[in-house]
Amino acid sequence: MRATLRWAHSDLRTHRGEALFLVLATAGIVASLLLATALFGYATNPWQRVFTQSHGAHVWLHTDSAADTGKLAGLDGVDSVAGPYPTAATTVSSRGSRAAVELRGTPERPSVGSPPVVSGHWLDPATPNGVVLETRLARALLAEPGDTLTVPGTARELTVVGLADSAEPRYRPGEQPGLVWALPSAVPDPGGQVIGLRLTDPGDTSYVVQRAVTVLGAGAIGEVSTWQQARAEAQGDNRLLGQVLGLFGLGALVAAGLAVHGAISTRIRGHLRDLSVLKAIGFTPGQVVRVFLLQHLAYALLGAVAAAALAEALGSRLPGRFGDAVGVWQGLPGHTVALVVVPVGAVLFIGATTGLAAWRAGRVPPVPVPRPAAALGGRPAGATGRSRRAGGLRRVLGLPPAAPHTGQLSGLARRALGLRIPPALVLGWHKAFTRRPRSLATVARLTLPLLLIVVAMSAWTTIDRFHSEPEQIGLPTTLSVRADSGLGERQTRTLLEHDPQVAAAYPGVETAALVPGQTATIALRGLGTHHDPYPYTLAEGRAARGADEAVAGQGLLDLLDVRVGDWVRMTVGDQPQILHIVGRSIEPENAGRVISTSLDTLRANDPGLRPTLYELRLDPGAAPGEVADRLATAGRGHLDVHTVANPADGLSPLRAVVAGLIAVLALIGLIELLTAIGGAVREGERDLLALKAIGLSPRQITAITVTATGCTALAAVLAATALGLPLAHWLIDAQGRSSGIGAGIAQGPSALLMLPLGAAAVLCAAALAALPAARAARRRLADTLSAVA
Numbered sequence: 001m002r003a004t005l006r007w008a009h010s011d012l013r014t015h016r017g018e019a020l021f022l023v024l025a026t027a028g029i030v031a032s033l034l035l036a037t038a039l040f041g042y043a044t045n046p047w048q049r050v051f052t053q054s055h056g057a058h059v060w061l062h063t064d065s066a067a068d069t070g071k072l073a074g075l076d077g078v079d080s081v082a083g084p085y086p087t088a089a090t091t092v093s094s095r096g097s098r099a100a101v102e103l104r105g106t107p108e109r110p111s112v113g114s115p116p117v118v119s120g121h122w123l124d125p126a127t128p129n130g131v132v133l134e135t136r137l138a139r140a141l142l143a144e145p146g147d148t149l150t151v152p153g154t155a156r157e158l159t160v161v162g163l164a165d166s167a168e169p170r171y172r173p174g175e176q177p178g179l180v181w182a183l184p185s186a187v188p189d190p191g192g193q194v195i196g197l198r199l200t201d202p203g204d205t206s207y208v209v210q211r212a213v214t215v216l217g218a219g220a221i222g223e224v225s226t227w228q229q230a231r232a233e234a235q236g237d238n239r240l241l242g243q244v245l246g247l248f249g250l251g252a253l254v255a256a257g258l259a260v261h262g263a264i265s266t267r268i269r270g271h272l273r274d275l276s277v278l279k280a281i282g283f284t285p286g287q288v289v290r291v292f293l294l295q296h297l298a299y300a301l302l303g304a305v306a307a308a309a310l311a312e313a314l315g316s317r318l319p320g321r322f323g324d325a326v327g328v329w330q331g332l333p334g335h336t337v338a339l340v341v342v343p344v345g346a347v348l349f350i351g352a353t354t355g356l357a358a359w360r361a362g363r364v365p366p367v368p369v370p371r372p373a374a375a376l377g378g379r380p381a382g383a384t385g386r387s388r389r390a391g392g393l394r395r396v397l398g399l400p401p402a403a404p405h406t407g408q409l410s411g412l413a414r415r416a417l418g419l420r421i422p423p424a425l426v427l428g429w430h431k432a433f434t435r436r437p438r439s440l441a442t443v444a445r446l447t448l449p450l451l452l453i454v455v456a457m458s459a460w461t462t463i464d465r466f467h468s469e470p471e472q473i474g475l476p477t478t479l480s481v482r483a484d485s486g487l488g489e490r491q492t493r494t495l496l497e498h499d500p501q502v503a504a505a506y507p508g509v510e511t512a513a514l515v516p517g518q519t520a521t522i523a524l525r526g527l528g529t530h531h532d533p534y535p536y537t538l539a540e541g542r543a544a545r546g547a548d549e550a551v552a553g554q555g556l557l558d559l560l561d562v563r564v565g566d567w568v569r570m571t572v573g574d575q576p577q578i579l580h581i582v583g584r585s586i587e588p589e590n591a592g593r594v595i596s597t598s599l600d601t602l603r604a605n606d607p608g609l610r611p612t613l614y615e616l617r618l619d620p621g622a623a624p625g626e627v628a629d630r631l632a633t634a635g636r637g638h639l640d641v642h643t644v645a646n647p648a649d650g651l652s653p654l655r656a657v658v659a660g661l662i663a664v665l666a667l668i669g670l671i672e673l674l675t676a677i678g679g680a681v682r683e684g685e686r687d688l689l690a691l692k693a694i695g696l697s698p699r700q701i702t703a704i705t706v707t708a709t710g711c712t713a714l715a716a717v718l719a720a721t722a723l724g725l726p727l728a729h730w731l732i733d734a735q736g737r738s739s740g741i742g743a744g745i746a747q748g749p750s751a752l753l754m755l756p757l758g759a760a761a762v763l764c765a766a767a768l769a770a771l772p773a774a775r776a777a778r779r780r781l782a783d784t785l786s787a788v789a
Contacts, residue, residue: 004295015224019299020411022296022299022300022303022671023299023302023303023306024303024667025303025664025667025668025671026299026300026302026303026304026307026346026347026662027303027304027306027307027310028307028664028667029302029303029307029346030303030307030308030342030343030346031307031311032661032664033250033342033346034269034307034308034311034315034338034339034342034343035311035315035325036324037314037329037342038311038325038326038328038329042340042565047167047230047231048231049620050116050165050166050167050579051082051227051231052352052411053116053165053166054113054114054115054116054165054166055111055112055113055114055198056112056113056167056168056196056198056227057081057112057113057197057198057227058197058199058202058208058227059196059197059199059205059208059209059212059222059223059224059226059227060113060168060194060195060196060197060224060225060226061194061196061197061209061212061216061221061223062085062087062192062193062194062221062222062223062227063193063194063195063216063220063222064192064193064220064222065086065190065191065192065193067193067216067217067220067221069084069193069195069216069218069236070217070218071085071215072195072197072212072215075197075208075211075212075215075401076208077199077201077204077207077208077211078197078198078199078200078208079198079199079200080111080112080198080199081112081193081195081196081197081198082110082111082112082113082195082196083110083193083195083196084193084194084195085104085105085106085189085193085194085195086104086187086192086193086392087102087103087104087105087187087191087192087193087194088102088104088189088190088191088192089102089177090104090151091151091152091418091484091640092141092149092152092158092180093141093149093150093152094143094147094760095148097140097141098152099137099140099141099171099173099177099178100177100178100482100640101137101177101178101179101180102177102178102179102180102182103131103182103186103187104179104180104181104182104194105182105183105185105187105188105190106123106181106511107184108184108257109122109123111444111734112196112198113196113198114165114166114481115132115134115164115165115166115503116133116164117161117162117163117164118135118163118165119144119145119155119162120132120145120146120160120161120162121145121161121162122161122162122164122269123161123162123181123183124161125157125183126609127161128183128185128186128513129156129158129178129186130158130160130161130182130183130186130316131149131158131159131160131179131181131182132161132162132163132164132182133160133162133164133178133179133180134163134164134165134166134170134171134178134182134400135163135164135165135166136171136178137171137178137179137180139572140171140173140178142161142610143160144162144163145160145161145162146159146160147159147160148160151485151666152244152484152485152637152775153637153638153682154743156289158180158182158186159279160320160500162615163183164280166179166285167227167230168230169225169227169229169230169233170230170233172645173642173643173645175589175590175645177596192222197212197750202227204230205226205227206520206712207286208771209226209520211225213514213749215302216305217574218514218570218571218573218574219573219575219603221514222512222522222573223512224512224514224520224521224522225521226520227510229520229591232591233591233627235660236362238438241747242772248672251452252267252468253450255448255452255665256670257470258353258445258448258672262314265440266692269696272776285362286351286362288358289355289358289362290358291358293351293354293355293358295342296350296351296354296358297347297351297354298459300346300347300350300351301347301391304344304346305343306598306716307343308339308342309338312330312339313322315327316412318332321700321781327520332626340490346786349611356420362527388475389730399405403585403777411490422553422700422703423696423700425703426709427691427704427707427711428703428704428705428706428707428708429707429708431680431704431705431707431708438673438711439537440611442672442676442679442712442759443712443715443716443719444719445672445739446669446672446673446676446712446713446716447476447716447720447723448720448721449665449666449668449669450665450669450716450717450720450721450761451531451719451720451724451726451727452661452665452724453662453665453666453669453720453724453757454720454721454724454725454728454754455724455727455728455731456658456661456662456665456722457658457662457726457749457750457753458728458729458732458746458747458748459658459728459732460658460749461747461748461749461750461753462653462746462747464745464747465745466552466646466745467646470646471535471537472537473537473586473588473741473745474536474537474585474586474587474589475537475588475644475646476534476535476536476537476617476739477506477615477616477617477623477644478616478617478618478627478643478644479613479615479616479618479624479627479628479631479643479644480614480615480616480641480642480643480644481496481505481613481614481631481639481640481641481642482611482612482614482639482640483612483614483635483638483639483640484638486638487635487638487639489507489610489611491505492614492639493505493614493640494618495631495634495635496631498634499627499630499631499634501618501619501622501627502616502618502619502627503615503617503618503619504532504616505528505529505614505615505616505617505776506528506532506534506605506614506615506616506617507527507529507599507601507611507613507614508526508527508528508534508599508611508612508613508614509525509526509599509609509610509611509612509613510523510524510525510526510612510613511523511524511572512572513570513571513572513595514570514571514576515570516557516560516568516569516570520559520593521588522570522590522593522594522757522779523574523589523593523594523595524570524594524595524597524602525594525595525596525597525598525600526596526597526598526599526600526601526603526609527596527615528598528599528601529598529599529600530598530600533545533598534596534598534615535585535617536551536583536585537582537585537758538551538583538584538585538586538598539585539586539742539743539744540564540583540584540604540744541564541565541581541582541583541702542582542583544582544583544596544597544598544601545581545582547604548580548597548604548671549580549582549583549597549599549601550578550579550582550596550597550601550719551582551583551584551595551596551640551740552568552581552582552583552584552585552587552595552596552741553584553585553586553587553590553592553593553594553595553741554584554587554592554595554736554737554740554741554742554743555587555590555591555592555593555594555739555740555741555742556587556592556593556594556595557581557584557735558592558740559593559614562642563581564581564582564583564584565581565582566580566581567579567580568581568582568595570595575605577605577607578710579595579597582594585740585742586741586745587621587740587741587742588646588741588742589645590739590740591739592739592740592741592742593740598616599611605697615644621740623705624643625643628641628642628643633782636643639663644730648767652665669761671678673709673713674766674768675770676709676712677705677709677765677768677772678771678772680705680708680773681705681769681772681773681776688701688776688777691704698774698777699777699780701776701777702770702773702774703776704773705768705772705773705776705777706766706769707722707766708764709765709766709768710763710765710769711770712761712765713761713762713764713765713766714758717758717762718758719760721754721758728748729748732745732746733745733746
């Protein structure tokens with residue numbers, strides 16, 4: 001044991017840089033996996049915590065005031081109900097901010113769907129105009145307990161007495177109204193009612209919704225929201241961040257394991273004499289295996305422990321969403337288990353990849369076996385009858401003779417030398433690809449981190465596309481405007497188009513529609529007219545031009561199990577609407593559960609329909625905030641103007657994630673590159689005497705190793721580009737399909753970015769190889785003879 005420790009200590013002193021790289025790479029990988037675990041927990045558990053604390057309802061049904069909702073309590077599968085509560089849609093304003101809200105009259109603290117109060121207190125009859133705001137709505141209005149809300153166009157004032165979390169769909173400007181709980185006296189003119197159903201089995205949600213619609217009638221149902229929709233929306237971007245981190249963390253873990261395997265294999269080839277000496281002085285094969293295995297397990301364990309300690313101590317102090325995620329994760333029940341399992345799993349994986357190479361080290365004989373030498377122009381000495389039979393078989397089959405494995409120059413290399421191409425380039429290329437299995441393994445190990453870097457860059461470019469080209473990913477307009485009853489259709493459109501920076505104003509309506517089977521609601525939109533159509537972003541099919549034609553998002557196609565070309569029937573109130581889907585649009589809103597047609601098509605079914613919203617396309621370079629302020633001022637309180645939400649705004653932390661992952665992958669690639677350089681230098685020591693004997697200078701000999709390393713890096717770059725770009729498109733489009741946005745959003749890096757990246761990788765490889773190759777080329781004759789021996 002003492003001799004084993006002394007040899008391991010000596011080896012560590014000789015390869016300090018390699019050991020440091022292995023420790024840092026392991027630490028980066030484990031940190032990525034831990035952050036991914038934290039984000040997954042943060043994505044799911046906050047909503048689950050609120051749902052559990054509030055004893056939440058699995059289904060919320062918005063109906064008209066005349067609906068007999070009392071029948072729903074007796075439905076099979078319904079455990080308890082919340083409400084019904086009278087509701088009224090209105091707009092409130094606070095500190096210059098406005099928001100569309102749903103006032104919900106709640107006479108007492110409900111037992112089902114009871115929102116946990118996070119600030120202030122619940123409703124009190126002593127404050128008849130008091131309200132409790134949902135926390136997301138409160139942040140949008142910058143409101144706190146004690147503040148006063150005004151209702152534009154009236155003299156009403158509401159006092160905020162508390163803020164509460166909710167497990168229902170969250171407030172989204174221009175899409176989902178915010179939730180405001182108030183006493184029934186504060187809802188004097190309700191426009192409908194809402195009832196919540198808590199089920200005995202959440203898996204029966206679709207069946208219960210269908211039964212509820214049958215009992216009440218489709219015309220009485222305005223909107224249906226389920227717990228699955230609310231949970232998916234709450235998870236949103238955090239789940240995506242966790243998936244990205246987890247995917248790249250696992251990819252980096254595989255790359256690190258292969259890099260460790262390659263490093264040990266290369267070191268074994270370079271230390272055959274040392275291993276033979278160890279065997280000769282009494283080391284058993286098992287002891288040799290344990291030396292390599294325990295040494296690299298120690299490196300991996302050190303990096304994993306460092307990453308876990310840093311994540312536990314400093315993770316909650318990270319800025320933005322990452323710090324919040326780690327802070328919540330540290331309070332979850334499974335936190336300690338994950339903190340142990342993730343680092344241990346990473347160490348065991350690296351140990352498994354190390355074991356095979358260490359086993360090969362244990363098989364090194366006590367006396368090194370010399371390489372077979374090749375006779376000039378002939379077959380290698382010591383060729384067996386099997387090789388002769390294989391050669392004869394290849395001649396019978398008409399195949400060309402197999403390439404020799406002894407380093408003999410191929411015909412292509414000889415012809416290149418005949419064309420007076422510099423010998424260093426020819427011999428370097430030949431050296432890089434002579435031993436095909438070993439060369440391909442080196443290229444493959446170097447390709448993996450480069451491939452993941454290409455995928456990470458594609459993710460970065462796609463996020464940039466959401467900001468730089470929003471019209472290409474389903475966001476052709478910048479502002480959304482809603483007008484109250486104080487302005488007519490013509491007045492509103494004239495006011496909007498009068499602004500000098502508004503390029504177009506598309507009138508429209510958006511309403512909830514029941515899908516066939518009446519198990520869920522979708523968003524039905526009518527935007528633009530036949531003469532001035534809305535510029536939808538299409539990924540498949542064509543635009544809706546004729547009567548009853550529509551385009552749909554991927555989420556709706558998946559929900560209804562239909563495709564482009566099918567006809568679909570839905571119910572709006574008590575009126576059916578039948579549309580022909582002629583295209584698939586990229587829909588970043590409402591999880592893609594949107595079907596869109598023109599306003600004229602909807603008016604054909606309901607002639608009295610009037611536009612309730614206007615989507616504005618601005619001139620290039622226009623500032624949305626300034627235009628919104630001008631329109632709000634010109635509207636004199638009758639216009640509610642919001643910027644269209646960009647889904648990429650929530651993905652801003654992903655840029656830091658991608659940058660960190662690229663750094664970790666570059667570190668792993670650097671380890672593999674240094675391993676390949678070390679192996680090439682050691683292999684070159686055996687040929688050094690022959691190269692000097694044929695008259696090559698030390699500079700030319702150095703150029704051979706540099707060229708060989710550059711060719712290996714170039715092959716890895718080309719393979720990573722050829723494989724990484726299609727893989728990135730497939731992964732991004734798959735994520736788009738699963739989120740409901742749909743395929744067609746992926747954007748690969750431009751050639752102007754890929755060419756400098758590839759050139760930098762090749763030049764970096766050549767530069768790193770130059771110094772050790774120059775040192776080896778200038779070694780003394782006695783040292784060279786010793787190495788060859």
